[in-house]
Amino acid sequence: MSISKGINILIGPDLHCWPTTYECAPRGTIPSRLVEWRNIKDEILNVALKHSAKYALFPGDLFNIASPKAEAVIEIINLFEGLEKNGCKVIACKGNHDDVGPTVKNFVDVLSEYNPLWGITEIGCYNFEELSIAVIPYQKPTLLDRSGSPEKVSEALVQKAREMANHCSGYKVLMGHWSIKEAIYANGFGPKNEPVFPLADLKEMGYNICAMGHVHKAQVLNEKPLIFHPGVSIITKMDEKTETPSVFVVNTKTNSYILEELPAKKIEVFELTKDSIVNFESGEWKKDIPEIENCIVVGKYTATEDEARKVDHKEIINYLREKGAFYVEGIRPTIIRKERDRGATIDTSLSRVEAFNKWYDTTTERQDLKSKVLLKFQELEKEIEN
Numbered sequence: 164m165s166i167s168k169g170i171n172i173l174i175g176p177d178l179h180c181w182p183t184t185y186e187c188a189p190r191g192t193i194p195s196r197l198v199e200w201r202n203i204k205d206e207i208l209n210v211a212l213k214h215s216a217k218y219a220l221f222p223g224d225l226f227n228i229a230s231p232k233a234e235a236v237i238e239i240i241n242l243f244e245g246l247e248k249n250g251c252k253v254i255a256c257k258g259n260h261d262d263v264g265p266t267v268k269n270f271v272d273v274l275s276e277y278n279p280l281w282g283i284t285e286i287g288c289y290n291f292e293e294l295s296i297a298v299i300p301y302q303k304p305t306l307l308d309r310s311g312s313p314e315k316v317s318e319a320l321v322q323k324a325r326e327m328a329n330h331c332s333g334y335k336v337l338m339g340h341w342s343i344k345e346a347i348y349a350n351g352f353g354p355k356n357e358p359v360f361p362l363a364d365l366k367e368m369g370y371n372i373c374a375m376g377h378v379h380k381a382q383v384l385n386e387k388p389l390i391f392h393p394g395v396s397i398i399t400k401m402d403e404k405t406e407t408p409s410v411f412v413v414n415t416k417t418n419s420y421i422l423e424e425l426p427a428k429k430i431e432v433f434e435l436t437k438d439s440i441v442n443f444e445s446g447e448w449k450k451d452i453p454e455i456e457n458c459i460v461v462g463k464y465t466a467t468e469d470e471a472r473k474v475d476h477k478e479i480i481n482y483l484r485e486k487g488a489f490y491v492e493g494i495r496p497t498i499i500r501k502e503r504d505r506g507a508t509i510d511t512s513l514s515r516v517e518a519f520n521k522w523y524d525t526t527t528e529r530q531d532l533k534s535k536v537l538l539k540f541q542e543l544e545k546e547i548e549n
């Protein structure tokens with residue numbers, strides 16, 4: 164490919180290699196989620212080859228947890244080696260999932276032993292033939308501003324990115340593991356009380372591309388310059404059910420991008436109708452089940468206590484397995500109870516915070532404490548999420 168046509172850059176999502184949620188292989192056999200990850204890895208290699216990508220960027224959360232199994236480290240090395248063997252240079256940095264604390268070596272450091280560009284943990288600028296890349300990996304916010312206050316840390320992030328834009332030359336890429344202020348998370352909420360890059364700042368720093376990991380929902384926030392969150396490579400949580408894990412391929416000449424889908428398991432949620440519940444024995448409920456082959460499946464229904472007694476969860480689960488479900492996460496009834504029917508229907512469609520809020524209203528707990536308790540709960544929720 165001649166320079167006038169530009170080059171293609173593959174930009175990967177949070178890799179999260181390899182999660183153990185929804186694992187269903189019998190003990191002693193190859194974990195099914197590892198098999199899934201390997202398919203995803205192979206597809207990333209295919210996409211790089213198909214588009215003759217000259218660079219592959221991975222903006223953090225290479226591992227799903229900070230203490231991954233040795234096999235996960237080998238998987239990532241295999242992926243990066245495979246890409247480089249095909250002439251695609253890999254640049255990857257640390258995300259919050261990879262971080263174990265400021266002075267402690269982490270598994271991304273292990274990758275950097277193989278190749279310093281595979282495990283970047285410090286802010287820096289890297290100049291290559293066709294482009295330069297400024298990298299702002301995740302780090303503990305207090306290292307960016309001692310106060311740790313989200314506003315101050317955000318200011319520090321913007322300032323670092325600006326400084327580095329001056330050190331970069333030619334086609335400029337900013338890659339990091341931070342939320343963009345205007346982004347929406349997979350749970351439907353935006354970032355709150357955490358360091359962010361305001362979109363308006365990113366737009367005028369002089370970068371051609373800003374690619375940020377961390378947000379588990381793929382989204383393009385601006386076309387030119389191209390500012391986006393690439394999302395996730397594999398689904399690990401219920402609130403990611405609407406995601407289609409993909410990689411981005413960006414052309415430096417046109418600044419246009421395409422998405423290539425990854426072979427990640429999908430989550431399928433179905434709901435049994437009232438008729439199906441009332442006439443459960445008839446087996447009519449089977450027509451409520453969509454195509455679920457190879458999917459992680461959740462079933463729902465709403466029923467009174469009497470109606471719910473007729474519903475045989477085991478029978479439903481067996482049927483889902485017959486139809487080729489990859490993993491049955493559960494059958495989740497919403498039971499309508501007359502004695503405390505205050506409109507509080509709590510099921511998995513609610514976020515934990517919403518469910519807690521509704522539940523609290525139905526209890527006899529002191530309502531004047533509600534806002535305090537809710538605030539604590541939200542903080543806790545935030546810690547779990549991130």
Ligand SMILES: [Mn+2]
Nearest residue numbers: 177224260377
């Ligand atoms: Mn992540």
